[in-house]
Amino acid sequence: MSVWPAWELREDDVTTAWFNVRLVFSDGARVDALAVVGQGGVALEDVRAMPALLLDDLGTLADWIEGPLFEACGMPHETDPEAEAGGPRRARPAWPRGLEGRWLVAQEYRAAQEGGADPVLAVMCATGHSRRKSLRLISQARDAGFLTPRHARR
Numbered sequence: 279m280s281v282w283p284a285w286e287l288r289e290d291d292v293t294t295a296w297f298n299v300r301l302v303f304s305d306g307a308r309v310d311a312l313a314v315v316g317q318g319g320v321a322l323e324d325v326r327a328m329p330a331l332l333l334d335d336l337g338t339l340a341d342w343i344e345g346p347l348f349e350a351c352g353m354p355h356e357t358d359p360e361a362e363a364g365g366p367r368r369a370r371p372a373w374p375r376g377l378e379g380r381w382l383v384a385q386e387y388r389a390a391q392e393g394g395a396d397p398v399l400a401v402m403c404a405t406g407h408s409r410r411k412s413l414r415l416i417s418q419a420r421d422a423g424f425l426t427p428r429h430a431r432r
Contacts, residue, residue: 281346284312292316296323299343307406313343320344329406373405377422383415384424 284296294316301309309331312324322339325331331339373379383401390400401412419425 279343279346281343299346301342309339311339311343329402329408332406373407380415380419380422381424383412384419384422387416387419387425 279302280298280300282298284298286293286295288294294314297313297315299309299311299313301311303309307327307329309325309327311322311326314321314323320343325336325339374382383405386400386404387397390397398409398412398416401407401416402409405412405415407415416425420427
């Protein structure tokens with residue numbers, strides 16, 4: 279994680295500082311945020327993530343960056359031992375590989391088709407992958423026989 283100051287505002291005895299924060303995860307996902315540190319708390323003003331964060335992950339983003347932000351400000355911060363024991367975090371949930379993953383892709387695809395939704399978008403949301411990667415997963419599910427062929431061969 280990288281943290282660097284954006285700007286600082288001092289009013290009377292209160293200092294509020296804005297920081298640019300970049301998190302790069304082991305699975306290639308990236309989160310850029312503009313965070314505000316002031317009066318003993320952290321607030322997020324702007325967040326951009328590739329792929330998009332789930333709402334649950336967005337809710338915990340401040341917890342992920344709070345400690346490093348306080349360190350960058352030179353402020354004391356108490357760490358939560360339970361959060362430290364959790365190990366490395368991923369920006370998206372782990373998707374099963376192999377036949378199980380292909381079967382789950384097919385399930386998401388068919389459920390979206392039956393519901394009248396965009397099946398590729400449904401796979402993208404379920405896996406957290408880009409459109410290109412999701413299309414590749416759909417193709418693999420077709421090759422495994424979990425989905426009907428896209429075009430009838432003559």
